[in-house]
Each structure stands twice: as C-alpha cells, then as structure tokens.
Amino acid sequence: GAGVSQSPRYKVAKRGQDVALRCDPISGHVSLFWYQQALGQGPEFLTYFQNEAQLDKSGLPSDRFFAERPEGSVSTLKIQRTQQEDSAVYLCASSLAWVAADTQYFGPGTRLTVL
Amino acid sequence: SQQGEEDPQALSIQEGENATMNCSYKTSINNLQWYRQNSGRGLVHLILIRSNEREKHSGRLRVTLDTSKKSSSLLITASRAADTASYFCATEANAGGTSYGKLTFGQGTILTVHP
Numbered sequence: 001g002a003g004v005s006q007s008p009r010y011k012v013a014k015r016g017q018d019v020a021l022r023c024d025p026i027s028g029h030v031s032l033f034w035y036q037q038a039l040g041q042g043p044e045f046l047t048y049f050q051n052e053a054q055l056d057k058s059g060l061p062s063d064r065f066f067a068e069r070p071e072g073s074v075s076t077l078k079i080q081r082t083q084q085e086d087s088a089v090y091l092c093a094s095s096l097a098w099v100a101a102d103t104q105y106f107g108p109g110t111r112l113t114v115l
Numbered sequence: 116s117q118q119g120e121e122d123p124q125a126l127s128i129q130e131g132e133n134a135t136m137n138c139s140y141k142t143s144i145n146n147l148q149w150y151r152q153n154s155g156r157g158l159v160h161l162i163l164i165r166s167n168e169r170e171k172h173s174g175r176l177r178v179t180l181d182t183s184k185k186s187s188s189l190l191i192t193a194s195r196a197a198d199t200a201s202y203f204c205a206t207e208a209n210a211g212g213t214s215y216g217k218l219t220f221g222q223g224t225i226l227t228v229h230p
Contacts, residue, residue: 031215031216033216033217033218035218035220040222041222041223042203042205042220042221042222042223043158043203043218043220044220045217045218045219048215048216048217050215055215056215056217091157091158093158095216098215098216101145101146101163101165101207101216102216103160103163104160104216104218105160106150106157106158106159106160107157108157109157109158
C-alpha cells in the first residue's frame with residue numbers, strides 16, 4: 001500500500017521567504033510526527049499530532065515554525081521568514097495508534113535549502 | 116538535542132563480515148528502536164526492544180539492551196553490500212505519563228559494506 005508521502009521533495013528558498021511543507025500520512029494513521037534532520041545528524045523531534053490535535057510542539061525551534069493538521073489527515077509544516085539555519089531535511093512520520101512502541105513510518109523527507 | 120551517542124561514527128567492513136554498532140542514552144526509556152537510512156529508501160524501522168527485554172533477534176539482526184548501563188548494541192551478521200547505510204538508535208523516554216511514541220535519535224553510525 002501507499003506509504004507516507006511528502007512534497008515537495010526539494011525546496012530552495014531565499015532567506016526571508018515563507019515555505020510550506022506537506023505530509024500525507026498513511027490512511028487511517030492517528031499519530032503524525034514532524035522531525036528535522038540537519039546534515040550528518042540524527043532526526044530531532046519538532047511536533048506531534050493525534051488526529052487534528054497538536055499535543056506536543058516542544059521541539060519547534062522558534063515561533064517562525066507552525067504546523068497544522070486541520071482534518072486529522074494531511075499536515076503542513078510552515079516556516080516563516082526562513083533563515084539559513086533552517087536548512088535541513090524535514091521528515092514526517094505516522095503511526096496507526098497513539099500508544100508507546102507503535103511503529104512509525106517515515107516519509108522520504110523534504111530537503112530545504114535556504115540561500 | 117540528541118539523546119545519545121553512537122559508536123563508531125563510521126564502520127567499513129567486507130561483505131560477509133559482522134557489523135556491530137553501539138548506542139548509549141541518558142534517560143529512563145520505554146523502548147529503544149533501531150532505524151536504517153539510505154538515500155534510496157529513507158528512514159526505515161528495523162527492530163524494537165522494550166525496556167524489560169535484554170535481547171531480540173530479527174533475521175540477521177540482533178539487538179541487546181542493558182538498561183543498567185543505558186546502552187544498546189546492534190549486530191548485523193553476514194553483512195551484504197545492500198546493508199550500506201546510516202544506522203540510528205532512537206529511544207522513547209519513560210516520562211511517567213502516557214507515552215505516544217516521541218522518539219529521540221542518536222547521531223548515527225555510517226556503515227559501508229564493500230563487495
């Protein structure tokens with residue numbers, strides 16, 4: 001079946017531009033996570049949704065980062081006034097339930113480059 | 116912030132040899148997971164070991180967990196060129212409340228298997 005998809009796969013933005021990154025989770029998955037992966041590093045947690053509710057946004061690095069999942073399926077991560085330090089791969093993952101140890105399925109990521 | 120450290124940072128072996136990667140972490144955990152990442156398939160879940168387990172096997176993979184030392188190891192036996200990838204450990208912290216699966220990743224080990 002279809003996995004997690006993300007678009008665009010690559011995004012180049014000029015410093016100061018706003019960007020929107022989209023995640024389509026596996027159909028029926030309740031939990032959705034966003035992670036940020038800098039070059040040569042492991043992914044770092046940004047935010048978590050259970051259906052449409054954003055239950056944890058403790059990893060968002062600044063108020064320029066905003067995420068939503070209005071209908072409990074597709075999610076968008078928006079970054080306003082992008083900075084060079086925002087350059088990274090943004091990964092989305094979904095899992096069927098909302099319990100510990102449920103397998104997370106990752107999308108291919110969006111590579112953001114801020115010039 | 117990254118939860119733990121992985122070592123070695125890079126490992127180069129010949130096909131058929133075994134590869135061992137280690138992971139250390141800092142907090143009390145519910146479970147520890149290993150993921151593989153390569154450019155072709157993104158981040159893929161390999162195996163999960165719960166905090167009350169000491170060893171787990173899946174095909175050519177063997178994972179051990181020592182909660183007293185806050186460490187884990189991943190052994191890949193009879194390695195293949197296709198095993199070439201980055202390997203990450205990820206922990207789900209035991210925060211005392213309901214856990215929904217938030218993961219904290221290590222920095223990863225880059226494994227190269229030469230044909």
